[in-house]
Amino acid sequence: MSNYPEFAEYVVVGGGYGGLAAAYELAKNGEDVVLLEAEEELGGLAGTFKTSEGLRIDKFYHHWFTSDKDIFLLLKEIGCEEKIVFMPSVTGFYWANSIFRLASPFDLLKFSALSFPARVRTGLMVLAARWIRDWQKLEEQTAVEWILKYAGRESYETIWKPLLKGKFGEYYQDLSAVWFWNKMKLRGSSRGKGGKELLAYYRGGFAEATEDIKKAVLKAGAKIFLNSAVKEIKVQGNRVAGVIVNNAFIKAQKVIATVPLPIFLSITSGLSEEWRKKCEQVKYLGNICLVLRLKRSLSSTYWLNVADPDFPFVGIIEHTNFDLPQYYKGQHIVYLSKYLPVTNFIYNFTAEEFFNFSFPYIKKMFPQFSKEWVLGMDLWKSAYSQPLITKNYSLIKPSFTTPVKGLWLTTMAQVYPEDRGTSYAVKNGRQTARLAMES
Numbered sequence: 001m002s003n004y005p006e007f008a009e010y011v012v013v014g015g016g017y018g019g020l021a022a023a024y025e026l027a028k029n030g031e032d033v034v035l036l037e038a039e040e041e042l043g044g045l046a047g048t049f050k051t052s053e054g055l056r057i058d059k060f061y062h063h064w065f066t067s068d069k070d071i072f073l074l075l076k077e078i079g080c081e082e083k084i085v086f087m088p089s090v091t092g093f094y095w096a097n098s099i100f101r102l103a104s105p106f107d108l109l110k111f112s113a114l115s116f117p118a119r120v121r122t123g124l125m126v127l128a129a130r131w132i133r134d135w136q137k138l139e140e141q142t143a144v145e146w147i148l149k150y151a152g153r154e155s156y157e158t159i160w161k162p163l164l165k166g167k168f169g170e171y172y173q174d175l176s177a178v179w180f181w182n183k184m185k186l187r188g189s190s191r192g193k194g195g196k197e198l199l200a201y202y203r204g205g206f207a208e209a210t211e212d213i214k215k216a217v218l219k220a221g222a223k224i225f226l227n228s229a230v231k232e233i234k235v236q237g238n239r240v241a242g243v244i245v246n247n248a249f250i251k252a253q254k255v256i257a258t259v260p261l262p263i264f265l266s267i268t269s270g271l272s273e274e275w276r277k278k279c280e281q282v283k284y285l286g287n288i289c290l291v292l293r294l295k296r297s298l299s300s301t302y303w304l305n306v307a308d309p310d311f312p313f314v315g316i317i318e319h320t321n322f323d324l325p326q327y328y329k330g331q332h333i334v335y336l337s338k339y340l341p342v343t344n345f346i347y348n349f350t351a352e353e354f355f356n357f358s359f360p361y362i363k364k365m366f367p368q369f370s371k372e373w374v375l376g377m378d379l380w381k382s383a384y385s386q387p388l389i390t391k392n393y394s395l396i397k398p399s400f401t402t403p404v405k406g407l408w409l410t411t412m413a414q415v416y417p418e419d420r421g422t423s424y425a426v427k428n429g430r431q432t433a434r435l436a437m438e439s
Contacts, residue, residue, distance in 0.1 A: 016044020235270025
């Protein structure tokens with residue numbers, strides 16, 4: 001059993017990027033901090049794994065946009081800014097058995113799947129999203145309504161309906177226009193010269209980024225415990241009392257929880273029924289992600305969207321068309337990702353089962369692909385990967401403060417109107433820590 005302290009001024013529950021950022025903010029300001037992470041490594045959804053060859057690979061695919069200022073600021077503060085690498089990306093679109101390059105506005109103008117007027121209208125919709133400042137005006141609209149209004153029926157049926165349905169399944173018509181607007185804004189703002197998309201990665205991968213942030217947290221004076229799942233956040237008399245972890249009790253003056261909202265609700269007593277019911281209105285999709293290590297590259301495309309909801313994946317992300325194969329011993333790293341309810345039969349697949357189920361679809365896209373190309377495969381799952389952002393989500397979005405004194409909450413369900421991402425996790429983690437220190 002870990003040698004847990006009997007008391008800590010602050011306990012941070014969860015060692016993803018939100019938890020690490022909160023712990024760093026507290027510790028650098030001289031606070032007594034203990035961070036507890038349930039898994040054997042830090043990083044949360046940005047965690048990594050080691051292959052039999054000793055390679056460290058992201059469990060789920062990641063990159064940063066040029067607008068992700070909060071993660072860049074944190075890395076600059078800890079002296080690691082030089083490890084951020086900006087690189088152009090190549091985005092594609094699979095539709096009607098063909099792959100189209102969609103990496104720049106010029107590619108859109110050549111996108112023959114749409115009539116020329118529809119291409120122009122689609123481009124104008126993307127541009128318009130960049131100029132919207134008052135996102136609250138979009139809250140009453142669904143993404144479907146907004147797309148039809150600005151891009152038109154042809155663009156919606158060809159591009160957006162298959163993509164939305166492929167990712168959100170039966171929930172695609174409930175998706176808020178705010179979520180869609182934010183996606184368009186992010187993509188549009190991360191452009192270099194000539195309109196080509198420019199993305200950022202960390203030299204050494206997210207394993208290196210997490211390790212560097214961990215070192216900064218420890219250097220600032222915080223204590224980190226792994227394999228330490230919190231069983232209960234104890235509340236006494238409407239004030240947080242501490243946490244129970246591995247049959248030990250850590251008394252705490254203040255607690256910041258960064259675990260997924262449903263887990264937080266399951267381990268926390270003393271929450272008002274009204275606040276709990278509000279939080280329970282937030283629904284999630286899970287994710288299943290197959291990581292393939294191949295002898296050969298599938299294509300020259302980094303991010304290939306699949307506009308066919310019947311496919312068992314929403315995209316093929318060939319990571320080594322972004323980060324170079326030389327960093328992976330010449331292997332080509334490919335992700336196949338599927339968002340789905342955890343009750344869906346696919347969610348229970350093993351790596352081999354998901355690969356065999358997906359193989360005919362990969363073969364359809366890339367006829368030359370062979371199982372002999374596969375050097376290895378790994379499968380990762382997350383039950384709480386994507387909060388469902390519905391109309392008027394701000395009415396159910398949980399606040400950082402809770403009804404319990406001394407207890408704060410920061411999760412991906414609270415980054416709205418932005419979407420998930422390590423940068424927003426860092427932003428909210430640090431903001432929540434400051435709120436806790438000011439109280």
